[in-house]
Amino acid sequence: MSNVTLNVTGMSCNHCVKSVEEAVKNVGAKGQVDLAAGTVAVEYDEQQVNVEQIKAAIEDQGYDVV
Numbered sequence: 001m002s003n004v005t006l007n008v009t010g011m012s013c014n015h016c017v018k019s020v021e022e023a024v025k026n027v028g029a030k031g032q033v034d035l036a037a038g039t040v041a042v043e044y045d046e047q048q049v050n051v052e053q054i055k056a057a058i059e060d061q062g063y064d065v066v
Contacts, residue, residue, distance in 0.1 A: 028045070
């Protein structure tokens with residue numbers, strides 16, 4: 001398993017947290033959002049999904065990964 005922390009802008013509430021965590025889950029990874037820090041810590045299997053796919057899933061929800 002690999003881990004990465006992504007900076008995500010545009011999150012402001014618990015709905016945002018759930019949207020981002022669900023998007024990460026839907027591509028086969030586990031995400032834990034820190035709303036105050038504007039980050040999501042992601043654990044993923046690089047044989048199943050890559051960072052670019054995770055970023056795209058978050059961006060598809062309307063947030064920016066910087």
